Amino acid sequence: MKQITLLGATGSIGIQTLDVIRLHPDHFSVYALAFGKNIEKAFPLIKEFEPEVVVVQDHTVKQQVEGEFPTIRVLQGTGGMIAASTAEKVDVLVNAVMGSVGLPATMAAIEARKLIAIANKETLVTAGHLVMEAARKYQVDLLPVDSEHSAIFQSLNGEKNESVERLILTASGGSFRDKTREDLVGVTVDDALNHPNWSMGAKITIDSASMMNKGLEVIEAHWLFDIPYEQIDVILHRESVIHSMVEYKDKSVIAQLGTPDMKVPIQYALTYPDRLDLSMTKRLNLEEIATLHFQPMDYERFRCLKLAYQAGKEGGSMTTVLNAANEQAVELFLKGEISFLDIETLIEQALERHQTIRKPDLDTILTIDQETRQQVRSYLK
Numbered sequence: 001m002k003q004i005t006l007l008g009a010t011g012s013i014g015i016q017t018l019d020v021i022r023l024h025p026d027h028f029s030v031y032a033l034a035f036g037k038n039i040e041k042a043f044p045l046i047k048e049f050e051p052e053v054v055v056v057q058d059h060t061v062k063q064q065v066e067g068e069f070p071t072i073r074v075l076q077g078t079g080g081m082i083a084a085s086t087a088e089k090v091d092v093l094v095n096a097v098m099g100s101v102g103l104p105a106t107m108a109a110i111e112a113r114k115l116i117a118i119a120n121k122e123t124l125v126t127a128g129h130l131v132m133e134a135a136r137k138y139q140v141d142l143l144p145v146d147s148e149h150s151a152i153f154q155s156l157n158g159e160k161n162e163s164v165e166r167l168i169l170t171a172s173g174g175s176f177r178d179k180t181r182e183d184l185v186g187v188t189v190d191d192a193l194n195h196p197n198w199s200m201g202a203k204i205t206i207d208s209a210s211m212m213n214k215g216l217e218v219i220e221a222h223w224l225f226d227i228p229y230e231q232i233d234v235i236l237h238r239e240s241v242i243h244s245m246v247e248y249k250d251k252s253v254i255a256q257l258g259t260p261d262m263k264v265p266i267q268y269a270l271t272y273p274d275r276l277d278l279s280m281t282k283r284l285n286l287e288e289i290a291t292l293h294f295q296p297m298d299y300e301r302f303r304c305l306k307l308a309y310q311a312g313k314e315g316g317s318m319t320t321v322l323n324a325a326n327e328q329a330v331e332l333f334l335k336g337e338i339s340f341l342d343i344e345t346l347i348e349q350a351l352e353r354h355q356t357i358r359k360p361d362l363d364t365i366l367t368i369d370q371e372t373r374q375q376v377r378s379y380l381k
């Protein structure tokens with residue numbers, strides 16, 4: 001029986017993680033559920049899964065949870081996420097919180113030698129060098145939940161890095177894949193939130209529309225698999241059936257396929273190296289799909305992807321700035337305060353103004369993260 005702490009329990013990945021846990025009560029139980037503010041979603045989950053600990057974003061929500069569940073221990077903020085992730089009883093941390101707010105808990109869980117199923121890609125983008133260095137030092141496995149990285153992990157299947165020619169990440173193209181740059185002027189939040197293949201949280205859906213999601217994933221792949229950026233490619237694949245591929249030196253290409261359903265990589269991260277039945281997921285029907293499409297990536301059309309490669313290759317604190325500027329810009333877009341194309345402009349400005357710091361430590365990263373968000377907000381005034 002694996003005892004799980006789940007960060008981001010009320011989100012898209014969080015809810016699907018609980019679907020998987022519900023399906024296998026003999027294999028998994030919940031030690032702690034952490035969420036931000038959404039008590040409407042959280043209360044039924046707390047009732048059903050009866051965690052020992054609940055973590056919330058702030059004091060007001062803490063009081064609401066304590067009022068409803070007087071016997072449960074309720075913690076708050078980053079300190080609460082760290083305590084819930086490192087408790088003795090915990091076997092696995094599923095980090096499915098949105099944004100770099102998930103970084104301190106990831107670092108603490110590694111130091112506490114917990115197995116980590118990582119959906120929270122922003123953690124790796126903002127501080128990949130620290131996370132991977134700590135994972136090596138404490139000999140902790142980081143099992144990818146992100147669909148492309150789960151596909152690469154499965155396609156690598158323990159092969160040596162020197163046998164790899166390149167990783168090929170597939171990109172659906174997101175909500176605006178058939179639009180030109182001119183068409184993007186005046187697109188709305190609702191248009192951007194309409195992803196063709198996946199139902200996901202708002203922030204990642206906007207990232208997918210801007211192609212920043214793929215940029216973050218290139219950086220995530222660089223850190224998780226220790227592969228140079230020059231050996232990581234992206235290809236447009238509309239159907240999201242091939243979740244990603246590995247090309248080897250001998251020209252063999254190994255891919256992982258399946259219907260677009262995040263429960264598959266979530267469950268694999270929880271059961272690895274075993275596999276369990278996943279009855280609620282639709283079987284891939286290639287006869288029905290019949291045709292798969294592939295297109296080369298246009299880096300001028302999808303400028304955020306180009307910015308992400310540039311920041312990744314520069315390294316150091318530049319990816320912290322990329323991530324924080326993106327998180328802030330997407331938040332402003334979702335609030336209707338900037339246009340869709342402003343997102344990439346604000347990120348580009350933030351990157352241009354930043355002087356890279358080599359090997360920043362955790363405190364430096366957290367400071368740069370906050371300063372970048374502040375700067376992005378100030379460009380608007």
Ligand SMILES: NC(=O)C1=CN([C@@H]2O[C@H](COP(=O)(O)OP(=O)(O)OC[C@H]3O[C@@H](n4cnc5c(N)ncnc54)[C@H](OP(=O)(O)O)[C@@H]3O)[C@@H](O)[C@H]2O)C=CC1
Nearest residue numbers: 008010011012013035036037038097098119120121200201
């Ligand atoms: N959704 C998907 O299919 C995929 C997601 N991912 C990655 O997984 C992560 C989660 O994505 P997704 O599930 O879509 O996101 P959602 O927006 O659906 O959910 C985010 C979760 O994080 C919580 N949260 C947000 N801010 C805070 C905070 N400051 N403190 C504590 N909790 C917080 C939210 O709580 P509340 O809502 O209660 O405030 C919610 O539970 C992201 O890093 C994303 O890139 C990767 C691959 C696929």
Ligand SMILES: CC(=O)[C@@H](O)[C@H](O)COP(=O)(O)O
Nearest residue numbers: 146147171172173174208213
């Ligand atoms: C499900 C998942 O892993 C997302 O990150 C997904 O990949 C988004 O799709 P695109 O970024 O390819 O549009």
Ligand SMILES: [Mn+2]
Nearest residue numbers: 146147148217
């Ligand atoms: Mn993905």
